[in-house]
């Protein structure tokens with residue numbers, strides 16, 4: 113990713129967070145990624161790590177319409193993904209979507225209530241709504257609205273070792289091309 117894209121993503125996300133009443137802590141831990149695919153507005157995500165404890169974590173995220181966080185799963189992390197502002201679409205699979213599915217259906221908690229869905233089904237979240245994703249469940253998400261503030265509340269987060277993507281070309285952290293001065297270092301650069 114170009115540094116200029118990262119700087120612009122930080123400014124845009126910070127503005128949208130503020131407009132929607134989400135205030136960041138001092139020295140926010142920014143994590144901007146294009147998942148190594150080189151097309152940030154197609155496949156990309158802005159994240160701020162708010163709480164990083166051994167027992168729990170919290171993130172605030174930002175994406176624009178159709179900007180995908182691609183299909184992946186976590187072997188250890190259990191997480192709630194929440195629409196905090198805007199419409200968020202989350203798609204689920206029982207197994208790696210690039211491979212044959214082990215089962216046709218799975219149970220996902222939507223706003224705390226178990227719902228039986230088909231593998232490959234999408235759930236659309238309005239502001240305030242959440243899904244609970246157990247370890248091993250494959251998922252991807254993207255906003256259906258122009259912009260979206262996305263919350264994540266989870267067990268321990270380990271972005272280096274606990275993200276398994278369907279697309280093997282993906283890298284969780286982007287290589288950065290320095291085309292202008294940085295405004296803040298990302299978590300991957302600290």
Ligand SMILES: O=C[C@@H](O)[C@@H](O)[C@H](O)CO
Pocket residue numbers: 171181184191264271275284
């Ligand atoms: O599902 C998304 C989350 O687990 C993110 O926290 C993760 O960093 C995406 O790779």
